[in-house]
Every structure is written in structure tokens, then in C-alpha cells.
Amino acid sequence: MIDWQSFTPISAFGGGMVIGLATALLLLVAGRIAGISGIVGGLIGLRKGDFAWRAAFVGGLLLAPWLWRWLGELPPVHIETGHALLALAGLVVGIGTRYGSGCTSGHGVCGLSRLSPRSMVATVLFMSMGMAVVYFIRHSLG
Numbered sequence: 001m002i003d004w005q006s007f008t009p010i011s012a013f014g015g016g017m018v019i020g021l022a023t024a025l026l027l028l029v030a031g032r033i034a035g036i037s038g039i040v041g042g043l044i045g046l047r048k049g050d051f052a053w054r055a056a057f058v059g060g061l062l063l064a065p066w067l068w069r070w071l072g073e074l075p076p077v078h079i080e081t082g083h084a085l086l087a088l089a090g091l092v093v094g095i096g097t098r099y100g101s102g103c104t105s106g107h108g109v110c111g112l113s114r115l116s117p118r119s120m121v122a123t124v125l126f127m128s129m130g131m132a133v134v135y136f137i138r139h140s141l142g
Contacts, residue, residue, distance in 0.1 A: 006075075023110050026057075035106020036061070037097040100126070 023034040030053060032039075043054050068074060079086070097103040100122050102111070108126065111119020 019109060020113070023105075023113070027110070033106055033110045035102045035110060037094070037103040038106055 026032050026034045032053070034057075039054050039057050042050055043058065065074065093103075100107070102119075102122065104123070104126055107116075107119040107122040112123060
């Protein structure tokens with residue numbers, strides 16, 4: 001079922017434009033790809049001169065919902081599972097980003113815009129596996 005009342009093409013378009021602008025600026029100004037897993041991973045294994053831009057990027061990701069909440073109302077969040085399963089899912093996604101040499105932001109947003117064949121394959125695999133898992137969970141596990 002599609003929740004047509006939650007269909008917000010104008011704000012989705014605006015958000016996509018902001019993401020595209022931010023990734024393009026990061027690539028043009030700093031020569032860096034806006035792949036979240038790589039940026040966060042780089043905070044763990046620091047190289048000289050890398051900390052400031054990585055911390056600013058991650059800080060912006062964490063600060064954005066608070067700023068939005070200050071300016072307007074956030075949509076309600078309803079999660080139908082426990083903390084343990086969410087932690088396990090996050091761990092599995094993290095492992096997948098290491099095996100896939102990047103995450104959906106790096107491959108799906110930045111890689112596709114650069115017409116990277118590797119990113120095209122990775123994005124198709126991310127999306128198809130995500131759809132298969134959702135289908136399996138909803139229709140086989142009930």
C-alpha cells in the first residue's frame with residue numbers, strides 16, 4: 001500500500017537538490033566523494049589534515065534534524081522493532097558497506113552522477129537486495 005498522504009514531491013525534490021548541491025560542492029571544492037561510510041570510517045583511522053572536514057560533514061548530518069526541528073515540525077517516526085534488531089541491522093549494513101567498497105550515498109548519489117560502472121552495479125545490487133529482503137520479511141515471515 002502506498003501512503004499517498006505522505007507523498008511529498010516538492011520537499012523530496014528540494015531535499016534532492018540540496019544533497020546534489022552538497023555532494024557537487026564537496027567534490028569540486030575538496031576533491032572528495034560524499035560517501036558517508038568512507039567519511040565516518042576516515043574519522044576512525046585518521047590521516048593528517050583529514051579530521052576537520054570529516055567532523056564538520058558528520059556534525060552537519062547530526063545537526064540537521066535539530067535545526068529542522070527548530071524551524072518546523074519533524075514528521076512522526078514509528079519504528080516497529082526493538083533496539084537489538086536495529087543494532088543488528090546497522091551492523092549488517094556496516095559490513096555490507098565494507099564489502100561493497102562504499103555505501104548508497106557514495107555509490108548511489110556520487111557514483112551514478114559520475115557514471116561510474118562500478119557504482120551502477122553496486123546501486124542495482126543495493127536496491128534489488130533491499131527489495132528482496134523487504135518482500136521476504138513482509139510476505140514470508142509475516
